[in-house]
Amino acid sequence: MEGNRTLLTEFVLRGITDRPELQVPLFLVFFFIYVITMVGNLGLIFLICKDPHLHTPMYLFLGNLALADACSSSSVTPKMLMKFINKNDMISLGECFSQFYFFCSSATAECYLLVAMAYDRYVAICNPLHYAVIMSNRLCVKFICVSYLIGLLHALLHVGMLFRLTFCSSNIIDHFYCEILPLYSISCTDPSINALVIFIFVIFIQASTFMSIIVSYIRVLFAILKTKSEKGRSKAFSTCSAHLVSVSLFYGTLFVIYVLSGSDTHSFQGKMYSLFYTIIIPLLNPFIYSLRNKEVLGALRKLTK
Numbered sequence: 001m002e003g004n005r006t007l008l009t010e011f012v013l014r015g016i017t018d019r020p021e022l023q024v025p026l027f028l029v030f031f032f033i034y035v036i037t038m039v040g041n042l043g044l045i046f047l048i049c050k051d052p053h054l055h056t057p058m059y060l061f062l063g064n065l066a067l068a069d070a071c072s073s074s075s076v077t078p079k080m081l082m083k084f085i086n087k088n089d090m091i092s093l094g095e096c097f098s099q100f101y102f103f104c105s106s107a108t109a110e111c112y113l114l115v116a117m118a119y120d121r122y123v124a125i126c127n128p129l130h131y132a133v134i135m136s137n138r139l140c141v142k143f144i145c146v147s148y149l150i151g152l153l154h155a156l157l158h159v160g161m162l163f164r165l166t167f168c169s170s171n172i173i174d175h176f177y178c179e180i181l182p183l184y185s186i187s188c189t190d191p192s193i194n195a196l197v198i199f200i201f202v203i204f205i206q207a208s209t210f211m212s213i214i215v216s217y218i219r220v221l222f223a224i225l226k227t228k229s230e231k232g233r234s235k236a237f238s239t240c241s242a243h244l245v246s247v248s249l250f251y252g253t254l255f256v257i258y259v260l261s262g263s264d265t266h267s268f269q270g271k272m273y274s275l276f277y278t279i280i281i282p283l284l285n286p287f288i289y290s291l292r293n294k295e296v297l298g299a300l301r302k303l304t305k
Contacts, residue, residue, distance in 0.1 A: 008167040009093045014174045015083050016271060027084035033283055034077045040286035041066040041073075044296070051299035057135040058124070058239075061117045062289055064144050068113060068151075069282035072106035075099055076177045076278045083176075096178035097162055101155045103177070103278065109151030110250065111209040116143040117243055118216040125236050126223045154205070158198055165189045179274060202254075210251050217244065242289045249284070253277040 016026065048054045048063040079099065083089045091099070123134050158180060165187040175182045180198060184191035217240065224236045253276050290296045 008171045010171060011091050011093070011096055011167075011178070012172045013079070013083060013089050013091055013176060013178075014172060015080065015089065015176045016275070023084045023087075027081060030077060030084070030279070031081055033279060034073065034081065037073045037077075037279070037283045038070060040290075041070040041282065044286045044290060045070075047296060047299045047303065050303065053295060054299055057120050057140045058117070059295075060140050061113055061120060061143070064147070065110060065113045065117070065289075066286055068106045068110040069285050072103050072110070073279060073282040075102040075106065080176050091173075091178065093167075096173075096183075097159050099178045100162075100180055100183075101159045104155035104158060104180075105148075105151040107151075107254075107277075108154045108205060109147045111205055112147035112150055113144070114243070114247055114250065115209045115212045115216075116140075116147065118213040118247075119143075121240055121243065122216040122220055124239075125220050154201060157201070158194070161194050161197060165191055165194065175271060175274070177274075177278065206251060206254060210247075213247055238292060242292065246281075246285055246288050249281055250277065253281070 044066045045063045048059045076099070079091065079095075120135060124131050127134065162180070162183065165183070166189045167183075167186060168188040170186045173179075173182050173186065181195075184195055220236070220240060224233055227233050227236065253273055256273050290300075
């Protein structure tokens, strides 16, 4: 029986919904979201590169966060748009694994970039006199390189382990992109080891990075409370609030998907959670960090004059 099984090399992505009347409206909605996402993130990167006043550690990390968001959105959205408009729901094994690889590496790098941003705020508020010395260009480059390296290696581990699985019965992935947990559910090989490894690594990465951010902000909070100046408190809170909103959205959704939902990510509710962190968060982040940021808005005004 095992020898007679035909190994599958193509999959069918079910997408968000099969209802024909919703395909064109959904295409228009997600195409608009994707354009705004790319304009917002790439525009933020351009502003940071163009304006010398934004050549600081905080904006260096923010620019790389925008790059990670643009990459994660681009790894998922174009294929989803193709399915909406021309019913092209087939994806090869190589394309499927590549899609997951680029998304996973971007999302993992984002976790560590958020840690770097939290550490930057901690040093700026708790140790302002030594900020320029501690947050040197060399340290910032190290933070960024390590973030991307961990992202690439983490994704490589899970994609490498996908090659131990065989797909020989159903080739239907009940999702809008090649999410790894739905792949396990259609595998003919027992995916228990893969599921255990991803659970351990996701728990470790989420817990370690999230706790690092929380510790940084607890110390920041104590430093703010000790500040006698009302203006100083207000400025410190405003610089941290955007980062905290972004962290809450990102980690909250990932926690629900990979820890609480488990293998139920192919359900409609699971798809909605995935939609939020693959498409909506990359859309929101550049606006969360920019709309109340006087330096970014000032750079934008100078550019448009």
